Amino acid sequence: MEALWDDFATAQNTCNGYLLATTISPEAPATDPARLYNYNRGTNAYSLQTDLRYKLQYNPSLHLEKKEAAAWHEIFTAFYTFTGKLLAAEESQTANRPREADWSTVYESWKEVLSAVYRGYSGNAFEAWTIPCLYVVGKYLRIFAIKADEQAAASQRDSGLAFGELQEEDAFGAASKNEKLEDAARQINRIFALCLGDRSPLEDSRKWALYYTANLLFKTYFRLNSIPLSKNILRSLRASASDTPELSTFPRAHQVTFKYYSGVIAFLEEDYASAEELLTFAYESCERRATRNLELILMYLIPTKMLTAHRLPTRQLLQTSPTLDRLFSPLCTAIKRADLRAFNAALEAGEDEFVKRRIYLTLERGRDILLRNLFRKVFIAGEVEDAKADGGGAGAAARRTRIPVREIAAALRMAGATEIDDGEGGVDTDEVECLVANAIYKNHMKGYIARDRGFVVLSKTGAFPGTGV
Amino acid sequence: MSPSYTAVAARKTLHRPDAPPAPEPAKTQKVSWTPGVRGYVQRAFDADSATIGVGPVEMQRRLKAVITQAAEAGQLQTIDWTTYPLPQNLIKAEREALALSSAQNARIANLNASTSYLSSGANIPERSVKRKNEDLETTDAEEDAITPPWKKHNTNKGSMEDRMTGKSKKQDKKQKKNEAFRATGLGTNAAVLEKRKQRFGYVSPEPSPHPSSRNDSPERTGSLVGTCQTVEKSYFRLNAPPAPETVRPLPVLEKALNHIRSKWKNEHNYNYACDQLKSMRQDLTVQHIQNELTVKVYESHARIALEMKDLGEYNQCQTQLRALYKLSIPGRSEEFTAYRILYTVYTCNRTDMNDLLADLTLGDKQKPAVQHALRVRSALASGNYHKFFRLYLDAPFMGAYLLDMVVERERIAAMASICKAYKPDVTLRFIAQELAFFGDVDVPDPDAGLRQCLEFLCQHGGEPFVERKEDGEIRFHTGKAIAVFEAQRAAAFRSVDIKGQI
Numbered sequence: 001m002e003a004l005w006d007d008f009a010t011a012q013n014t015c016n017g018y019l020l021a022t023t024i025s026p027e028a029p030a031t032d033p034a035r036l037y038n039y040n041r042g043t044n045a046y047s048l049q050t051d052l053r054y055k056l057q058y059n060p061s062l063h064l065e066k067k068e069a070a071a072w073h074e075i076f077t078a079f080y081t082f083t084g085k086l087l088a089a090e091e092s093q094t095a096n097r098p099r100e101a102d103w104s105t106v107y108e109s110w111k112e113v114l115s116a117v118y119r120g121y122s123g124n125a126f127e128a129w130t131i132p133c134l135y136v137v138g139k140y141l142r143i144f145a146i147k148a149d150e151q152a153a154a155s156q157r158d159s160g161l162a163f164g165e166l167q168e169e170d171a172f173g174a175a176s177k178n179e180k181l182e183d184a185a186r187q188i189n190r191i192f193a194l195c196l197g198d199r200s201p202l203e204d205s206r207k208w209a210l211y212y213t214a215n216l217l218f219k220t221y222f223r224l225n226s227i228p229l230s231k232n233i234l235r236s237l238r239a240s241a242s243d244t245p246e247l248s249t250f251p252r253a254h255q256v257t258f259k260y261y262s263g264v265i266a267f268l269e270e271d272y273a274s275a276e277e278l279l280t281f282a283y284e285s286c287e288r289r290a291t292r293n294l295e296l297i298l299m300y301l302i303p304t305k306m307l308t309a310h311r312l313p314t315r316q317l318l319q320t321s322p323t324l325d326r327l328f329s330p331l332c333t334a335i336k337r338a339d340l341r342a343f344n345a346a347l348e349a350g351e352d353e354f355v356k357r358r359i360y361l362t363l364e365r366g367r368d369i370l371l372r373n374l375f376r377k378v379f380i381a382g383e384v385e386d387a388k389a390d391g392g393g394a395g396a397a398a399r400r401t402r403i404p405v406r407e408i409a410a411a412l413r414m415a416g417a418t419e420i421d422d423g424e425g426g427v428d429t430d431e432v433e434c435l436v437a438n439a440i441y442k443n444h445m446k447g448y449i450a451r452d453r454g455f456v457v458l459s460k461t462g463a464f465p466g467t468g469v
Numbered sequence: 470m471s472p473s474y475t476a477v478a479a480r481k482t483l484h485r486p487d488a489p490p491a492p493e494p495a496k497t498q499k500v501s502w503t504p505g506v507r508g509y510v511q512r513a514f515d516a517d518s519a520t521i522g523v524g525p526v527e528m529q530r531r532l533k534a535v536i537t538q539a540a541e542a543g544q545l546q547t548i549d550w551t552t553y554p555l556p557q558n559l560i561k562a563e564r565e566a567l568a569l570s571s572a573q574n575a576r577i578a579n580l581n582a583s584t585s586y587l588s589s590g591a592n593i594p595e596r597s598v599k600r601k602n603e604d605l606e607t608t609d610a611e612e613d614a615i616t617p618p619w620k621k622h623n624t625n626k627g628s629m630e631d632r633m634t635g636k637s638k639k640q641d642k643k644q645k646k647n648e649a650f651r652a653t654g655l656g657t658n659a660a661v662l663e664k665r666k667q668r669f670g671y672v673s674p675e676p677s678p679h680p681s682s683r684n685d686s687p688e689r690t691g692s693l694v695g696t697c698q699t700v701e702k703s704y705f706r707l708n709a710p711p712a713p714e715t716v717r718p719l720p721v722l723e724k725a726l727n728h729i730r731s732k733w734k735n736e737h738n739y740n741y742a743c744d745q746l747k748s749m750r751q752d753l754t755v756q757h758i759q760n761e762l763t764v765k766v767y768e769s770h771a772r773i774a775l776e777m778k779d780l781g782e783y784n785q786c787q788t789q790l791r792a793l794y795k796l797s798i799p800g801r802s803e804e805f806t807a808y809r810i811l812y813t814v815y816t817c818n819r820t821d822m823n824d825l826l827a828d829l830t831l832g833d834k835q836k837p838a839v840q841h842a843l844r845v846r847s848a849l850a851s852g853n854y855h856k857f858f859r860l861y862l863d864a865p866f867m868g869a870y871l872l873d874m875v876v877e878r879e880r881i882a883a884m885a886s887i888c889k890a891y892k893p894d895v896t897l898r899f900i901a902q903e904l905a906f907f908g909d910v911d912v913p914d915p916d917a918g919l920r921q922c923l924e925f926l927c928q929h930g931g932e933p934f935v936e937r938k939e940d941g942e943i944r945f946h947t948g949k950a951i952a953v954f955e956a957q958r959a960a961a962f963r964s965v966d967i968k969g970q971i
Contacts, residue, residue: 227820270819358823364850430903434855437890441852448892448948451899 003032004039009061021132024079024113026086026140040083052076071120078116082109103148107180110144113137114187121194121206128200131209138188138216145184146223152179178224185220185229192217192233196240207244210237211254218261230265256286260297267300268358275304295321302328303362310369310466312336327353335366338374341416343367371435372444376464378403378411401447401458405429408436408456429454505550506536513555531556693756694718700725704748707755717752723762725749730769739777746770764793764800771805775870787812803836804866810842811871814849817962822846838865845872854883858905878961880904881929885958888947894936897922897943919943929957 004023011020028035043051056062056069056076064072085106092102114137120126121134192213198206214233221230237244247255263278279301286293298313298321305311312332318325330346333339347354347363354360382400409427412435436456439445443465447458513532535556539545554562695716702717702725717725726749733742746766753763771786787809794802806829813821833839841860848856857879861872883904887895901907901922908918926935926945930953934946 225824268820268823355823355826360826361819361823361850364847367851428855431853431855433890434853434886434903437886438852440890441886449890451891451895 004035005055005059009059012062012064015127015129017129017132020130021136024075024117024133025136026082026110026144036083037087040080040087043080045080048077048080049073065125067123067125068120071116071123071125075113075116075120078109078112082106082113085109103144103151104180107141107144107148107184110137110141111183111187114141114191118190118194128204128206128208131206134191134195134206134209135212138191138213141184141187142181142216142220145180148180149178181220181224185217185224188213188216188220192236196236196244202245208250210244211247211250211258215254215257215261218258222261222264227265227268230261234262234265252285252287256282256293259285260293263297263304264300267304267362272304272308275300276308279304291321295324298324299327299357300359303359306369307362307365326350331363331366335370335373338370338377339415340367340370340374340412343370344416368439368442368444372439372464372467374411374415375408375436375439375445376467378408379458379463382407401460401463402455403458405432405436405449405454405456408432503546503550505548506539506545509550509553509555510536513557527560528555528557531560535559695721695752695756697721700728701745702748702752704744704751707751711755716755717749718756719758719762722749722752722758722766726762726766726769733773739773739779742773743770743779743782746773759793759796759798761799764790764798767793768801768805771808772867775808775867778870778874780874784812803833803838806833806836807838807842807866807868808871810839810846811868811875814842814846815871815875838868841865842868849875849879852882852886854879854886855903858883858903862905862908876905878958880925881954881957881961884926884929884931885951885954888951888954890947892948894944894946894948897935897945900926900945929954 007019008023010016011023022029026036052073056064056072057066085102086109089102089106117133117137126133192210195206195210195213200206214237217233218230221227221233247258259278259282263275263282266272266275266278279297283294283297283301286297288294298317302313302324305313312335313328315329318329318332327350330349331343334342334346343366347360347366351360354363379399382403406429409429409432412432413427433449433451436445436449440447440449445458446463446465447456449456510532513528536545539548693711693713693716695711695718696713697715697717698721699717700721702715725745729742729745729749732738746769749766750770753759753766767786767790771783771790774780774783774786787805790800790805791809794800794805810825813825829839834843841864845857845860845864848854848860861869861876864872884900887900887903897919901918904922904925906918906922906925923935923943926932931945931950934950934953936944936946938944
């Protein structure tokens with residue numbers, strides 16, 4: 001128990017917020033693995049109050065104000081109850097009795113700790129440097145909520161029919177499934193509001209916890225699959241932008257995470273321009289060693305770039321991560337080679353994962369690029385006309401710009417476009433024309449269709465914008 | 470001579486005279502614990518009978534209470550301890566009884582909390598569509614927020630309740646919330662209801678001195694069963710408990726459905742049919758009936774609403790149907806899944822579409838109607854108007870009604886593409902074919918399609934670009950019409966209007 005108090009005293013005297021946070025962390029530090037156990041066993045409910053008072057108020061190495069000491073007193077009391085519950089749960093877990101590990105009481109008791117911390121802050125008992133404590137309570141609240149929900153779901157499955165017990169109904173949708181997580185979201189929201197509403201001067205402000213809390217909220221809302229609530233956070237942040245310090249002044253980790261989530265939200269809203277900007281920033285600022293984070297960012301950045309810049313990722317990039325390679329490489333190869341068959345196959349193979357991450361619909365647009373590549377190939381494969389006297393002047397040989405629709409149809413056939421079949425073994429040229437018309441409409445091609453003559457006439461220069469042809 | 474006083478024996482010792490024996494609590498008596506009681510206690514403490522949600526402290530308290538009461542009533546020997554319910558199970562049963570009886574009151578209170586997260590039809594709080602869903606929830610909840618008549622006479626469960634100190638307020642609220650979530654709007658599965666009734670129909674093995682909640686259970690599980698026999702009934706919003714005489718029971722409702730259906734076929738009176746169907750839905754909800762009949766009623770209503778283009782009502786039914794199908798109640802899930810996809814296409818709601826695609830099972834995707842709807846989606850996503858209009862002409866079930874609502878704006882979009890891509894002009898016949906104006910093959914007038922196409926073009930400002938050639942053919946100057954149709958397209962896609970329920 002002493003190590004805990006030593007750390008606490010050191011932290012208080014040196015204003016080290018992160019060290020302070022470790023004193024109330026549910027995970028014991030590596031230097032003191034039995035910390036929680038010792039804390040719990042080192043006192044009991046009867047003597048808890050006096051012990052704490054001795055440690056906090058009468059401790060010669062600490063100089064706490066009365067209000068602060070009282071607030072810490074409350075926190076450590078709640079922490080005591082919490083450690084009891086946590087240890088019990090962990091013991092059941094390790095003793096192979098996971099059903100008994102009561103994570104919901106662990107969650108509830110941690111919530112008490114959070115409330116105590118919250119009261120400390122709202123009563124202005126703590127100075128700003130202590131805000132890592134807020135990080136700790138928020139982060140673990142979420143973790144415990146998830147554990148408690150998992151356990152609730154598992155217990156619903158296993159609950160048998162004890163005498164007189166009602167048969168549990170099937171959970172209706174996600175509502176009861178994520179009860180604790182929703183509760184956690186509300187709690188973290190309170191902290192967020194607390195940080196947002198802080199009127200103290202910047203050096204002493206709780207606003208520095210703002211982005212961390214916002215990120216916690218994003219994670220929670222994403223898990224709960226409620227994007228509009230995330231948009232609320234963004235809105236509140238924008239509304240108070242004049243009071244809060246610039247994002248660039250916050251720690252880099254906060255920035256990257258924040259930009260990542262904002263980017264994903266923009267992506268889901270189909271605002272690809274902002275999404276590209278935000279995700280690129282996140283990608284470039286992200287710590288190179290955090291490979292999992294990089295992977296997550298790329299997961300959304302690749303479809304975005306595909307759409308906005310019509311750019312595909314390079315092989316090296318995809319090979320940095322096995323997941324990315326598996327998911328995106330076949331697609332990219334198919335697009336480059338204008339192989340419709342392969343593209344459809346790749347899309348279908350990864351469909352479940354794409355749909356889960358909500359990028360399926362965006363990746364579908366890759367088909368447009370593929371078709372453009374296809375048309376371009378037909379164009380390039382065409383004969384080179386001799387330079388006309390009034391045309392290129394210096395005799396620049398130009399490719400023919402009149403392409404028969406028939407040829408395009410044949411190319412599509414070869415690439416495996418089944419949609420153009422008219423069901424009788426022939427080709428539905430109207431369909432082919434429609435595909436060409438779309439490409440023209442979307443500015444992938446410049447030209448027009450001369451329907452009567454069955455030709456597609458391309459512009460002499462820059463028929464395929466963006467590809468240098 | 471007797472003295473005029475009453476003699477009292479003088480105290481000779483310090484020993485106090487015997488006080489009248491105080492009523493000793495049964496605890497302090499030396500009671501002989503029968504092996505039955507001992508066995509019971511052992512079982513209660515046994516790790517295997519540990520119930521989640523009932524901690525050991527509570528259980529012990531309850532155990533003490535049970536045994537104390539038995540001893541007081543002198544029933545230690547007579548109670549059959551081997552079959553007597555363990556304290557933890559008693560606690561759980563009572564909690565649930567308490568929760569269920571207060572669940573209906575708690576429903577409204579918890580409704581706002583639950584509807585923000587309840588995923589019925591991919592609910593998202595801020596969507597305008599939410600208004601409809603909320604309306605639906607409110608309607609049903611209002612119907613249910615009533616305290617059933619029997620609850621008013623729910624007598625205090627007696628001392629057992631008071632002694633039930635184990636149940637903390639938090640757990641109480643949690644139970645209530647669970648019940649509220651589970652019970653919101655749709656009540657309980659009829660099959661489970663039956664099982665419950667059976668379980669509590671027979672006399673419970675415990676003797677009567679324990680005023681137990683189980684005596685109330687038949688009333689609790691027996692939801693309202695109506696007695697009204699009239700087949701037709703108008704819809705009135707409930708704001709009080711419905712009297713059983715006004716609620717139609719299941720067999721009557723079945724007759725009513727057939728009656729309404731045939732009336733609709735003959736008369737096509739939408740207001741009447743809608744009214745009747747809503748009242749049927751109300752009766753079903755109030756009686757917590759969730760079976761094939763419920764599904765049929767919602768399906769019929771949805772189809773009728775679709776035919777009359779009442780999207781608000783249709784969306785309500787669709788949402789309910791989704792929840793009902795999830796309960797594995799058989800119905801035309803293929804048909805309605807296809808409709809849902811088409812509806813989401815119409816509303817251009819990307820989040821919904823994402824969620825919907827994530828929800829589709831492999832089995833769903835094999836069904837032809839669903840495949841058709843998915844092909845419609847993918848055609849429209851890539852702008853392939855040609856394919857879309859072929860699919861439109863070929864829609865299974867009543868999909869065409871849903872697609873009708875999309876056709877207008879997709880025709881404009883297609884025109885925008887055609888104008889940009891084709892130069893200098895195209896025949897009217899080509900446009901009419903592409904945009905599926907030649908739908909009905911058996912129309913006597915072969916040029917009807919052409920005329921409709923022309924009308925469409927003129928309606929959207931295309932008249933100046935139509936040219937009648939000498940050979941009778943009509944051509945449309947696409948090159949010049951680009952700007953017009955581009956503007957139209959932008960306008961058409963700017964806002965998608967979801968008609969809400971008033």
